[in-house]
Amino acid sequence: MLTVLLIGRIKPGRELEFEKKIADLFRLVSEEPGCHGVTWGLTEVPGQYALIERYADSAALLAHRTSSHMKEHGPSLSELFDGSPTIVRFIENGDLLA
Template structure:
């Protein structure tokens, strides 16, 4: 399994809009072929959110990165961020 952890910090005053847009995107991502699961939420004590995505393999993640949903919602979510997101990718052992 391939796991991706993304952290994002929304702009102050835009948290509700960020949560709505991200939630809509991730609802679609959960249904993508090769997506095993998605979990997300705010990191306790910080104004930052984490998303954990699990895919069957690199090919499934690559397909996600080319998806219509990411093309549609990605720019909206990016506009709502205070800084660039960070991510790490790792394979389950």
């Protein structure tokens, strides 16, 4: 299992817009083949959000990154971040990727 963790601050006053857009996008992402779950929420830092995506393998992650809904919605979502988010990809429990 491959997990992606994204943590980033949202521009002040744009939080509700971000929440609507990420909820809409994650509904589509959750239906992707090889997606094993997505979730998001506020961290303990005001204005900062964490997004977690889980994929069967690196091929599923690549399909996600090149999907039509990411190409369509990704840029407008990215503009809501206040600076570059931190993104960490890791293999859960040391599983080997297919």
